[in-house]
Amino acid sequence: MATMRSVVLKAPIAGLPQPGDFTFAQSDIPALDDHQFLIEHRIASVDPGVRSRLSATGASYAPPIPPGERIDGFVVGQVTESRNTRYPVGSWVTASGGWGSHSISDGRGYILPLSDNGLPRSLWLGILGIPGMTSWFGLKRVGQMREGAHVLVTSAAGVVGATAGQLARAWGAASVVGIAGGQDKCDWLVSECGFDAAIDYKAVDDLDAAIAAACPKGVDILFDNVGNAMVDRVLPMMRLNGHIIVSGQVADYNVPLSERAGITNTGEFIAKRLTMRGILVFDDIPQFAAAQAEMGAMIADGTLVYREEMFEGLEAMPEAFCGLFTGASFGRRLVRLGDY
Ligand SMILES: NC(=O)c1ccc[n+]([C@@H]2O[C@H](COP(=O)([O-])OP(=O)(O)OC[C@H]3O[C@@H](n4cnc5c(N)ncnc54)[C@H](OP(=O)(O)O)[C@@H]3O)[C@@H](O)[C@H]2O)c1
Structure with a gap:
C-alpha cells in the first residue's frame, strides 16, 4: 500500500519553538471515497500564525493542534488519484493540506483549482495566496x-x-x-x-x-x-x-x-x-479570485515584488518554521516537496 508522511508535534510547546519539538509520522494512503481526490504536495508553506495553535492554550481562531497530528499549513500540489470530476487527475490545486507529502480532499474547506496565469506556482502560497x-x-x-x-x-x-x-x-x-x-x-x-x-x-x-x-x-x-x-x-x-x-x-x-x-x-x-x-x-475567500487576478497583473508588470526562501524536503519544515521567530526569515518561507 502507498504511504504518506507527516510532520507532527511531539508535545505542546512553551516559548520559542525548536526543530526538536517536531517529529515525523507515516501512514497508509486509504482508498478514496466518492468525491475524494488525492493531492501529491509539491510545495508547502510554514506560517507564523500556526504557532498560536502549538501550545496547550492560547488565543487563536482555531483549536490547538494535538501532539501526533499533522501540523496545519498550505500547499500547492497535483491531483494524482480522483473520484471528483471537478478535480481530475493531473489538475493543480492550492489547499490547506498541512505539513505532509500528500492529503486527501473532498473539495470542501480551503482549496482552489489553479489557473495557469504564467507566474510561478509557488506564488499561490505567498503573494497570491x-x-x-x-x-x-x-x-x-x-x-x-x-x-x-x-x-x-x-x-x-x-x-x-x-x-x-x-x-x-x-x-x-x-x-x-x-x-x-x-x-x-x-x-x-x-x-x-x-x-x-x-x-x-x-x-x-x-x-x-x-x-x-x-x-x-x-x-x-x-x-x-x-x-x-x-x-x-x-x-x-x-x-x-x-x-x-x-x-x-x-x-x-x-x-x-x-x-x-x-x-x-x-x-x-x-x-x-x-x-x-x-x-x-x-472571510474574504469569495472575493479572492478578483483580487488574485488584479495582483497577478501587478506582479507581471513589476508593480509588486516579492521574495521567497525555498527549503528542500519535509525534513526541513521544522527548521524553516522555527526561523520565523528568530528574524532568520526574509520573505515567504516555502519547502519544496517535488517538481512544480
Ligand atoms: N489574520 C489573518 O488572516 C492572517 C493570515 C496570514 C498571516 N497572518 C499574520 O500575518 C503576519 C505576517 O505573516 P508573514 O507570513 O508575512 O510572516 P512574517 O512577517 O515574515 O513573520 C516572520 C518575521 O516576523 C518577524 N518577527 C519574529 N519575531 C518577532 C518579534 N518578536 N518582534 C517583531 N518581529 C518579529 C521577523 O522579522 P524581523 O526580522 O522584521 O523581526 C520574522 O522574519 C503573521 O503574524 C501572521 O500570523 C494573518
Missing part, C-alpha cells in the same frame, strides 16, 4: 485604505507586510513606512518595494522616537503583524479617524497570555476616534 490576500483585504476592507493616507507597516519585510506596503503605495498612500529587523531588510523595503522609509527596530535606541521621525505627520493606517506592545507604542501617533489592522502577533505567539503586554493607551481611541479591527482572511 493567504498572506497576499491578508495584505489586500486587510488594507482595503479592514483598513479602509484611501488615497493620501499615511501608512505604517510592522514586520514589513515578511510577505504580508511587504505586500501591504506596496499595495498602499500603488493605491495612493501619501507615505509608507515599514518596521523590520535588520539593515538588509530595510534596504530592500526602500530600494525594491518603494517604501519611503524603513526602521530597523533592532538597531535603534529609541523606537518611539524613530517612528515619530519617520512618520512626522502621524499614522492613518497601522498594519500590524507584531502584537500588543507595537500597537500600544503607535497609538499616540495615530491621526484622527485612523485605522489599526490587527493582522498578526508574531511577537506574542511565543508568550503565554498571562505574560503578554497589555494595551494601555486606549484614551487615544476616544481622542482620535480610532478603529481597531482584526482580519481573518478566510
